[in-house]
Amino acid sequence: MAQVYERVALIGLGLIASSIFWASKRRDLAGEIVGYARSAETRETAREIGLCDVVYDDINEAVRDADLVILCVPVGVMGQVMEQIAGSLKQGATVTDVGSVKRDVIDNVTPHLPKGVEFIAGHPLAGTEHSGPRSGFAELFDNRWCLLVPIEGSDPDAIARLRGFWEGLGSNVEEMDADHHDLVLAVTSHAPHLIAYTMVGVADDLRRVTDGEVIKYSAGGFRDFTRIAASDPTMWRDVFLSNKDATLEILGRFTEELFALQRAIRQGDGDHLFDYFTRTREVRRSIIEAGQDTDEPDFGRGSGGTKS
Amino acid sequence: MAQVYERVALIGLGLIASSIFWASKRRDLAGEIVGYARSAETRETAREIGLCDVVYDDINEAVRDADLVILCVPVGVMGQVMEQIAGSLKQGATVTDVGSVKRDVIDNVTPHLPKGVEFIAGHPLAGTEHSGPRSGFAELFDNRWCLLVPIEGSDPDAIARLRGFWEGLGSNVEEMDADHHDLVLAVTSHAPHLIAYTMVGVADDLRRVTDGEVIKYSAGGFRDFTRIAASDPTMWRDVFLSNKDATLEILGRFTEELFALQRAIRQGDGDHLFDYFTRTREVRRSIIEAGQDTDEPDFGRGSGGTKS
Numbered sequence: 001m002a003q004v005y006e007r008v009a010l011i012g013l014g015l016i017a018s019s020i021f022w023a024s025k026r027r028d029l030a031g032e033i034v035g036y037a038r039s040a041e042t043r044e045t046a047r048e049i050g051l052c053d054v055v056y057d058d059i060n061e062a063v064r065d066a067d068l069v070i071l072c073v074p075v076g077v078m079g080q081v082m083e084q085i086a087g088s089l090k091q092g093a094t095v096t097d098v099g100s101v102k103r104d105v106i107d108n109v110t111p112h113l114p115k116g117v118e119f120i121a122g123h124p125l126a127g128t129e130h131s132g133p134r135s136g137f138a139e140l141f142d143n144r145w146c147l148l149v150p151i152e153g154s155d156p157d158a159i160a161r162l163r164g165f166w167e168g169l170g171s172n173v174e175e176m177d178a179d180h181h182d183l184v185l186a187v188t189s190h191a192p193h194l195i196a197y198t199m200v201g202v203a204d205d206l207r208r209v210t211d212g213e214v215i216k217y218s219a220g221g222f223r224d225f226t227r228i229a230a231s232d233p234t235m236w237r238d239v240f241l242s243n244k245d246a247t248l249e250i251l252g253r254f255t256e257e258l259f260a261l262q263r264a265i266r267q268g269d270g271d272h273l274f275d276y277f278t279r280t281r282e283v284r285r286s287i288i289e290a291g292q293d294t295d296e297p298d299f300g301r302g303s304g305g306t307k308s
Numbered sequence: 309m310a311q312v313y314e315r316v317a318l319i320g321l322g323l324i325a326s327s328i329f330w331a332s333k334r335r336d337l338a339g340e341i342v343g344y345a346r347s348a349e350t351r352e353t354a355r356e357i358g359l360c361d362v363v364y365d366d367i368n369e370a371v372r373d374a375d376l377v378i379l380c381v382p383v384g385v386m387g388q389v390m391e392q393i394a395g396s397l398k399q400g401a402t403v404t405d406v407g408s409v410k411r412d413v414i415d416n417v418t419p420h421l422p423k424g425v426e427f428i429a430g431h432p433l434a435g436t437e438h439s440g441p442r443s444g445f446a447e448l449f450d451n452r453w454c455l456l457v458p459i460e461g462s463d464p465d466a467i468a469r470l471r472g473f474w475e476g477l478g479s480n481v482e483e484m485d486a487d488h489h490d491l492v493l494a495v496t497s498h499a500p501h502l503i504a505y506t507m508v509g510v511a512d513d514l515r516r517v518t519d520g521e522v523i524k525y526s527a528g529g530f531r532d533f534t535r536i537a538a539s540d541p542t543m544w545r546d547v548f549l550s551n552k553d554a555t556l557e558i559l560g561r562f563t564e565e566l567f568a569l570q571r572a573i574r575q576g577d578g579d580h581l582f583d584y585f586t587r588t589r590e591v592r593r594s595i596i597e598a599g600q601d602t603d604e605p606d607f608g609r610g611s612g613g614t615k616s
Contacts, residue, residue, distance in 0.1 A: 076578075125527050129592070145525055184521045187511050192529035194573075195503055198566045200588040202558065203495050213492045215591070217453055218600045219433050220408075220497030221504065224532045227601065230592035233585035240573045240581060250510065251570055255563070258506045262559055265502075265548045270384075273548060277541035280508040284437070284538035286523045293531050 004165040006031045009066035011059065011081060013037040013046050014232070015127060016098045017072035018136025021051055023169040026138045030165075036062035037133070038073075045133045060088040068094050068165065071109075075099035076238035079108025082119075091116040094158045098124055100185060100235070102149045102178040104242035110151060118158040121149040123181065124171060125189075131232040142170035149178050186246035190239055191254060194247065196228035197236070312473040314339045317374035319367065319389060321345040321354050322540070323435060324406045325380035326444025329359055331477040334446045338473075344370035345441070346381075353441045368396040376402050376473065379417075383407035384546035387416025390427075399424040402466045406432055408493060408543070410457045410486040412550035418459060426466040429457040431489065432479060433497075439540040450478035457486050494554035498547055499562060502555065504536035505544070 008030040010017040017035065024030050035052035036059045037043050046055045056062040063069050063085045073081055078097055089095065095117060099105045102121050113119050126144040128135065146166040150159050163173045176184075203214045203222060218226065240247055264272040288295050316338040318325040325343065332338050343360035344367045345351050354363045364370040371377050371393045381389055386405055397403065403425060407413045410429050421427050434452040436443065454474040458467050471481045484492075511522045511530060526534065548555055572580040596603050 125525055144527065147525075184525055187514050187522050188525050188527075188530040191510075192507055192533055194569060195507060195566070196529065197585055197588050198569055199500055199503060199562060200591050201565050201584055202499075202561045204587060204591050205561070206495050206558075214495050215594045215598045215600065217433055217455075217492055217496050218595050218598075219452065220435070220493065221500035221536050222496040223595060223601050224536060225500055226588070226592040226595050228529050228532060229585070229588040231585075233582050233589065236585055237578050237581040241576055241578055244573055244576075248570060248573060250514075251566070253510045253513070254507060255566070257509050258503070258559070258563070261502060261506055262556060265552055265556060268549055268552075270545050270549055273545040274541050276509055277505055277537070277539075277544055279512060280505050280534070280537040281541065283508050283512050283523070284534040287526050287531060287534050290523045290526075292523065292526045293535065 003031055004029050004161060004168060005067040007066045008033045008068045008070065009063045010035040010052065010070050010072055011062065011085070012072035013042050013051060013055075013133045014072060015131050015135040015140075016124065017070070018046075018051050018133050019126075019138070019140035020070065020072070020098075020136075020169060022136055022138035023141055027168050029168040030068075034062050034066070042133050049134060051133055051136070059085055063093075064088050065090055066093060068096065068162070071095065071097040071099070074234050074238040075101050075105055075242045076234075078105045079112065082109040083112040086112045086114050089114055089117045094118040094120060094162060096120050096122045096148075096162055098122060100189065100239045101243040102147075102181045106149070106151055106178055118155055119151060120154055120159055120162050121151065121178065122162070122166070123147045123149070123185075124166070124169075126171075127231070129227050129230040131235070139170070141166070144171055146171035146173050147176045147181055148173060149176055149181055182243050182246045183249075186243060186250045190243055190247045191250040193228055193231065193236060194240060194251065195254065196225040199225050200229040311339055312337050312469060312476060313375040315374045316341045316376045316378065317371045318343040318360065318378050318380055319370065319393070320380035321350050321359060321363075321441045322380060323439050323443040323448075324432065325378070326354075326359050326441050327434075327446070327448035328378060328380070328406075328444075328477060330444055330446035331449055335476050337476040338376075342370050342374070350441050357442060359441055359444075367393055371401075372396050373398055374401060376404065376470070379403065379405040379407075382542050382546040383409050383413055383550045384542075386413045387420065390417040391420040394420045394422050397422055397425045402426040402428060402470060404428050404430045404456075404470055406430060408497065408547045409551040410455075410489045414457070414459055414486055426463055427459060428462055428467055428470050429459070429486065430470070430474070431455045431457070431493075432474070432477075434479075435539070437535050437538040439543070447478070449474070452479055454479035454481050455484045455489055456481060457484055457489055490551050490554045491557075494551060494558045498551055498555045499558040501536055501539065501544060502548060502559065503562065504533040507533050508537040 013035050021033055032053050034054045036056045043055050071078055106121050124146040126140050166173050207214055287293050321343050329341055340361050342362045344364045351363050379386055414429050432454040434448050474481050515522055595601050
């Protein structure tokens with residue numbers, strides 16, 4: 001594969017940035033990939049494990065001469081970071097991001113965008129529950145979607161080039177409108193995360209009552225919630241605050257449905273429950289048909305319970 | 309391993325019963341394992357795949373002479389099935405079950421219990437999202453917990469023998485009180501399942517708005533919910549109806565917490581969110597330390613997105 005950019009700068013060196021680095025190197029997508037992280041400890045770790053060709057202590061040094069700058073920081077600070085680097089960006093450069101919310105990021109980033117620099121928002125739908133510079137790996141984006149959200153007047157050539165880069169990283173790329181993105185993600189990711197966080201918090205409160213048994217016997221569904229609820233707290237705080245409207249809208253619908261099911265339980269309305277659960281089973285079938293998961297039975301990973 | 313029972317009868321031939329059969333055969337835990345299912349189609353499938361040494365068309369024939377009878381039917385019909393078989397049970401036999409709720413099952417089964425027959429309730433904490441006679445496999449119980457809930461006056465020898473049988477199937481066995489069992493399971497399994505069902509139903513409603521994109525981009529958390537929400541509708545209807553009080557109690561707490569988090573989002577209270585998410589991360593750590601899951605990153609199974 002031909003190199004897509006001469007010089008790429010990664011701002012923020014967590015799970016996504018480190019995976020971009022390893023995936024780029026795997027296919028030689030860029031001449032040089034440099035990086036910057038706010039925390040000295042993260043920069044130190046990055047140097048130690050060979051993450052980035054050069055790690056800079058100064059964010060403006062890092063972006064200077066870069067053809068592509070990828071903002072891999074929590075969505076709550078995207079605007080601030082853009083303001084900070086604006087003066088050092090090269091003419092003709094493209095800036096993109098990897099945040100889970102798009103309207104808010106675009107609104108905060110574009111006011112600081114210098115003339116002659118493109119901003120094309122992006123969101124790779126990939127991740128694990130781990131975070132930090134050591135958590136990345138080259139295969140993270142393979143066969144995962146990456147959604148690009150061009151802003152009005154984005155240069156088609158710049159979009160095509162960024163698309164080629166993400167395809168080189170392994171992704172399937174689609175373009176989408178910012179508001180639509182935020183609604184779809186509220187359903188598929190943001191609301192489920194908040195719900196998982198909530199349930200895990202409830203269980204934590206009950207630990208005293210149940211004397212650790214909630215942990216011991218977690219295999220029946222709850223364990224999957226704890227995995228979802230183990231994701232990076234800063235990232236998720238920012239996601240909820242910056243996709244407030246769509247998240248609250250979906251949570252409102254969720255609460256309505258939950259109340260209806262609670263009432264059915266209280267009233268012993270088995271038909272309502274059965275019909276509902278039959279319908280949700282169909283959704284699972286669609287997801288398997290869409291290739292988003294396998295039909296392989298999941299009965300927990302690892303060795304399971306400890307010997308008593 | 310020495311055979312634990314001469315003759316075992318499986319009533320209901322779904323995921324759990326078929327896994328018990330294959331796991332017993334693996335270690336030769338019983339002289340003969342016979343079975344019965346209400347549906348002729350299930351009995352036909354069982355005969356076709358060699359599930360059970362004999363499959364009976366008559367439930368009373370199936371339990372006659374059995375030393376252990378395992379009720380593997382939905383919790384809503386346990387009492388009915390017990391009533392049906394009561395007259396055919398052998399003196400000295402043990403009856404057990406595999407239902408996810410224990411108080412209700414004990415209350416419904418014990419009135420029909422003949423003199424000279426033991427009932428020891430049980431619940432293997434194991435399963436997948438699949439159901440039916442073809443879904444079982446010998447390893448399902450390996451290193452999983454099996455909770456036994458003896459009733460007042462249960463014979464210690466009968467309990468010890470049943471424990472030996474479940475250990476032979478691969479489980480780690482613990483004894484527990486019925487009400488405590490139902491509370492712990494409401495937290496670790498019943499409430500999470502209802503929540504997952506609810507979220508998947510909401511997403512299904514939104515499919516028209518989002519034109520199938522909810523399915524296409526399901527990898528970000530929602531996919532795990534659909535797996536949980538694909539479990540057997542009859543089984544889960546019965547679980548919620550028969551563990552009504554504990555489930556509603558936990559859902560009440562859940563709703564309270566969810567409202568507090570929604571308010572934090574609406575008010576932009578990032579500290580509240582951050583603290584909450586940091587605390588839930590700790591719960592995940594406890595589960596990994598308890599050996600109930602591995603720390604291996606999960607980024608979706610299978611091939612992921614289809615090529616566009």
